[in-house]
Amino acid sequence: MPELPEVETFARILRTGSEEQPGIIGLSVESSVVLWSKTLAQPAADDFARLVIGQSVDAINRRGKFLIIQLDRHALLIHLRMSGDLQMVPPGNDVPRHTRLLLKFTNGWILAFNDPRKFGRVWCVLDPLTILSDLGREPLDSQLTPEIFHQMLHQRKRQLKPLLLDQKFLSGVGNIYSDEALHLAGLHPLRNAISISSDESRNLLTALQNVLTEGIARNGSSIDWVYRGGDFQNNFRVYGRTGKPCPVCGTPITHLMVGQRSTHICSACQKMEES
DNA sequence: CACGAGACCTGTTCGC
């Protein structure tokens, strides 16, 4: 479900709250429960409650697709993978059906990690870098210049789309936003990264930044995201639009598999040859 | 190093 814009949206809501829920900065953990032990990647589930109880939330950050909840001593790193969701449950209410881990704060609110497919993971560590150090650069980092990005691409002899999805190469881009960015840049997902010209890489970086920024501005996408205000899914150019007209030229959108991932392109706008 | 296949999981949609 979540890529960079969705995780960023979670971070903002948890940080500042919304009309429906309080922010969690400053709240103190009263208790916690791990309902699916594999959700907790580190440490062992038995040790988790003892570690976090009594700590309060100092800050909320994001790195790639990781949400980082900084406590007094430890940091909670949360990766939602395919179906993870974070919800604030008001005092006295039941947690959602597929809650795998929860934190109850002293004000009675519960932060529930809901994850039907059980792919999501939570780490509780003293030093976040032990988990995050392999991540590639942030695509929205202003330090990431077109020149640097071109060099990064030119060093790799890989298909463009799987490279964009590689979190060691670039952090935060997932299946939806890579399809959207490649279409916006007019690049075929199977183009070899080493063949991408300086102009093309500049266009791709701009396209990535544009689709991610728009995703954040629209509070994320993701199909069932409407209930928390996200509506980017209504603005997809190609993702999930197989057979529908390309917004640029009207050619029906084509579906193909690239590296085992569902991929959507306009065969007229995105050619294999260098433009 | 690059790539494909399989694994991890459950819920929803698709096709006959």
Next chain:
DNA sequence: TGCGAACAGGTCTCGT
């Protein structure tokens, strides 16, 4: 209508 197959926003590991 019913039922099994296919598919889903992500990542890891293994074999070639």
